[in-house]
Amino acid sequence: MLDIKFIRENPDKVREGAKNKNINVPIDEILRLDQEHRELSRILQELYTQRNRAAKERDIEGGREVKAEVDSSEDKLGKIKERLDELLYAVPNLPALDVKIGKDESENEIIRKVGSPKKFSFKVRDHVELGELLEIIDLERAAKVSGTRFAYLKNEGVLLEFALAQFALDSLIKEGFIPIIPPVLIKTETMKKVGYMEHGGDEDMFHIEKDGLTLVGTAEHSIVAMHQDETFLERDLPVRYVGFSSAFRREAGSYGKDTRGILRVHQFDKVEMVSYTTPEKSDSEQDYLLNIEEKFFQALKIPYQVVKMCTADLGFVQAKKYDIEAWIPSQEKYREMTSASHLTDFQARRLNIKFLPAGRQGQKGLEKEFIHTLNATGFAIGRTLIAILENYQEKDGSVVVPEILRNYVNIDKISPKKLK
RNA sequence: GGUGGGAUGUCCGAGUGGUUUAAGGAGCACGCUUGGAGAGCGUGUAUGGCCGUAAGGUUAUCCCGGGUUCGAAUCCCGGUCCCACCGCCA
Numbered sequence: 001m002l003d004i005k006f007i008r009e010n011p012d013k014v015r016e017g018a019k020n021k022n023i024n025v026p027i028d029e030i031l032r033l034d035q036e037h038r039e040l041s042r043i044l045q046e047l048y049t050q051r052n053r054a055a056k057e058r059d060i061e062g063g064r065e066v067k068a069e070v071d072s073s074e075d076k077l078g079k080i081k082e083r084l085d086e087l088l089y090a091v092p093n094l095p096a097l098d099v100k101i102g103k104d105e106s107e108n109e110i111i112r113k114v115g116s117p118k119k120f121s122f123k124v125r126d127h128v129e130l131g132e133l134l135e136i137i138d139l140e141r142a143a144k145v146s147g148t149r150f151a152y153l154k155n156e157g158v159l160l161e162f163a164l165a166q167f168a169l170d171s172l173i174k175e176g177f178i179p180i181i182p183p184v185l186i187k188t189e190t191m192k193k194v195g196y197m198e199h200g201g202d203e204d205m206f207h208i209e210k211d212g213l214t215l216v217g218t219a220e221h222s223i224v225a226m227h228q229d230e231t232f233l234e235r236d237l238p239v240r241y242v243g244f245s246s247a248f249r250r251e252a253g254s255y256g257k258d259t260r261g262i263l264r265v266h267q268f269d270k271v272e273m274v275s276y277t278t279p280e281k282s283d284s285e286q287d288y289l290l291n292i293e294e295k296f297f298q299a300l301k302i303p304y305q306v307v308k309m310c311t312a313d314l315g316f317v318q319a320k321k322y323d324i325e326a327w328i329p330s331q332e333k334y335r336e337m338t339s340a341s342h343l344t345d346f347q348a349r350r351l352n353i354k355f356l357p358a359g360r361q362g363q364k365g366l367e368k369e370f371i372h373t374l375n376a377t378g379f380a381i382g383r384t385l386i387a388i389l390e391n392y393q394e395k396d397g398s399v400v401v402p403e404i405l406r407n408y409v410n411i412d413k414i415s416p417k418k419l420k
Numbered sequence: 421g422g423u424g425g426g427a428u429g430u431c432c433g434a435g436u437g438g439u440u441u442a443a444g445g446a447g448c449a450c451g452c453u454u455g456g457a458g459a460g461c462g463u464g465u466a467u468g469g470c471c472g473u474a475a476g477g478u479u480a481u482c483c484c485g486g487g488u489u490c491g492a493a494u495c496c497c498g499g500u501c502c503c504a505c506c507g508c509c510a
Contacts, residue, residue, distance in 0.1 A: 042470060045479050052479090055438070055491040063490030368467090 001088050001349050004034060017094035020101050020311035023199060025091050033084040040080065044073045090198050093346035095311045096320040102310025108323075109310065114294065115303030117327045122395045126330035127386040128261040131157070133397045133416045134389075137262060148259070149251060149266045151382075156414040160388065160401070161269065161381050163408035165244055168271040168296065168378040175292070177242035177273065182222035184245050185213045190225045193350045195317040195343075203252045206266075219243035219272040220375040224347055227276065231368055232355040238277040238285060242378060245270065262382045263335065271378030278355060282342060282372035289376035290322050290340040296379065297337070299404045302387050303327040305334050319344045326387040337384060338377035345370035 007014050011027050018025040047070045054063035095101075100109055131137025136157030142150040153161055173179055188207060191197055191214045196205070206215040216222050223243050232239065247270045258264040273292070277285045290306070297304045309321040320342040325334035348354070354368040392400045398415040406412060 038470080041479090045470060048479060051491080052441080056441095058438075058490080060490040065490090067490065 001346065002091050002094070003349065004088065007031070007088075007091070008034060014091065014094065017311075018092050020095055021092050021314055021316075022312055023092050023316070026087060030084065030087050030091070033080055033087070037077065037080050037084055040073060040077045044070070044077055047073060089192070089350075092199075092316045093195075093319050093344060095314055096342065096344075099314065099320055100308070100310040102312045105310075105313045107310040108313055109308045111306040111308050111322070113303070113305040114298065115301070115327075117303050117329065117332075118391060120329065120393075124329045124390065125393060125397060126261065127263075127389045130389045130393055130397060130399060131261070134399065134414050135417045136160075136414065139261070146266075149264065151262045151265055153385075155417075156409065156411065157385065159409040159411075160385055160405065163405040164379045164381050164384055165269070165271055166408050167299075167405060169242060169244065171296070172240075172242040172271075172273065172292070172378065175240070177240045180219075180223060180241050180243045182216075182219050182226070182243050182245055184216050184219075184222070184248070186216055186222050186225065188212050188214045190228075191216075191221060193228070194221050194225050195347050195350055196221065198316055200253075201316065204250050206248050206250055215248035216245065217249050218247045218270060218375075219245040220274055223272070223274045224373055224375070225351060227353050228351045230353060232276060232353075232371060234278060234355055234358040237355060237371075238275050238281065240276075241274045243272045243274065245272070247380075261386070263386060265382060268380060268382035270380050273376045273378055275374045276353070276355075276371050277374065278357075279345065279369070279372050282344065282374060285372075285374050286320065286322075286340055286342045286376075289374060290324075293324050293338045293340060293376055293378075297324060297326060300384075300388065300402045302391050302402075304337070315341075317341075317343050317346055319346070326384075327391065328387065329390045329393075335383070335386075337380060337387065340376035341374060343373045343375070345372055347373045 002014065007027070007030060011031060015025060015027050047066055051063060051066045051070060053059075054066060100107060102108065125133070128137070128139065131139075134156065136153065136155050138152040138154060139150075142152050169179055185208070188197075189212070191202075191205065196202075196217065202214075205217055208214070220243075222245070223241050246267055248267050249265075251264055251266060254264060262268070273289055275285050275289065294304070294306065304324050304326045307323045307325055309318075309323065314321055318341045322340045323336050324338045326337045327333075328335045348370040353371050353373070355371045356368050388402060389399050392402060394400065396416065398413055400413050401409055401411060
């Protein structure tokens with residue numbers, strides 16, 4: 001969430017930033033409630049002073065009188081606070097200054113293209129066809145058992161999946177990332193703090209109401225929340241994690257969109273990067289994370305483009321976001337593979353994650369500051385599989401294994417089983 | 421799922437209704453002392469809010485949320501987490 005002081009002093013900036021994200025924010029009500037809240041707090045504090053004095057002097061009569069006032073003021077303040085918090089939690093993070101103001105995703109900026117789409121001398125198959133032919137993706141049986149938007153991965157599909165995970169993990173551990181496998185179920189209350197429940201966000205998640213738990217949509221959710229209510233020392237920053245987990249999404253509101261195959265499914269595995277940094281270093285950290293993502297696609301030798309989101313395509317929590325889109329031959333389009341997001345101190349404020357600036361440790365009057373959090377996709381494995389299958393396909397439907405993964409899967413090529 | 425025990429400041433730990441706006445100890449910081457270090461002595465040592473230029477004042481917070489009371493770390497109710505044992509279990 002945003003600092004209430006910032007909102008108080010810059011109501012127009014907040015209104016504008018939210019509007020550019022196509023989110024309506026009742027700024028006037030927030031300011032009014034904030035004002036009321038502060039006045040009433042002051043009065044209540046005064047009453048507390050009286051109460052404490054009466055208690056100390058054993059002035060039972062006087063205390064009784066104050067008590068009545070205290071009770072009614074507390075009730076009133078409680079209601080104001082509740083409403084104010086609700087509204088504050090619904091204020092989105094503001095877009096960074098260098099983010100283009102746009103109406104919708106069509107105004108996203110393509111920053112660069114790397115590699116050029118391969119020309120095929122035959123009619124390409126899409127990943128669904130290839131998956132069936134190679135017997136590595138089974139959608140029909142998944143539909144029978146779990147419903148639409150689920151998949152069984154089999155045979156070499158499984159090997160590729162683990163190869164991608166292992167390749168990403170190896171690379172990132174070398175970079176000093178701490179490997180981690182997080183819980184995929186987190187308290188619904190925690191999910192709210194992470195910032196993904198507002199403005200219909202809860203519709204995108206699977207909730208287990210009986211237990212008050214929610215399935216994570218990405219490892220970011222459980223990894224960022226890990227350091228809730230903690231303070232880092234500046235000298236320990238940046239702290240970087242690489243997580244591996246399944247990710248779950250309801251995909252409500254995407255009916256009829258990408259219904260074919262495993263591009264958009266309810267469950268997929270993902271390698272995810274999370275960084276905690278100081279405010280000074282968060283911008284370069286985002287570039288660093290994006291650079292890693294690019295290196296991965298370069299290593300796979302798959303053509304891609306980097307897209308910078310305009311304000312309208314930024315999520316509730318993001319200040320700035322880049323996507324990598326890989327070339328998908330069957331669609332003759334670039335499709336989203338990864339994203340690298342900068343959340344400033346927005347998440348940290350909700351989760352109360354701070355750092356102690358260098359040189360202030362152990363000093364009187366030290367000031368802790370909110371940390372900056374960033375997250376980026378290592379591999380969204382399902383989608384990366386699509387990109388590999390389609391870009392590496394041959395005329396007979398077999399698929400060449402990208403060189404970089406061969407050490408992990410121990411085969412050079414996946415061939416159609418029926419032709420064997 | 422059952423039974424019992426527990427959660428207090430940076431840490432250890434005392435504290436079952438009113439000089440506890442939390443004893444004592446350790447650690448840490450600063451000062452004195454010292455040739456230097458240690459020991460010793462002294463001072464300081466949580467976070468958020470509000471008032472104040474500041475010094476400072478005030479308030480809330482003893483796991484969290486309610487309640488009782490003039491007054492709650494302390495009593496009552498609900499919850500969370502930790503520990504032990506029992507049951508079940510990959």
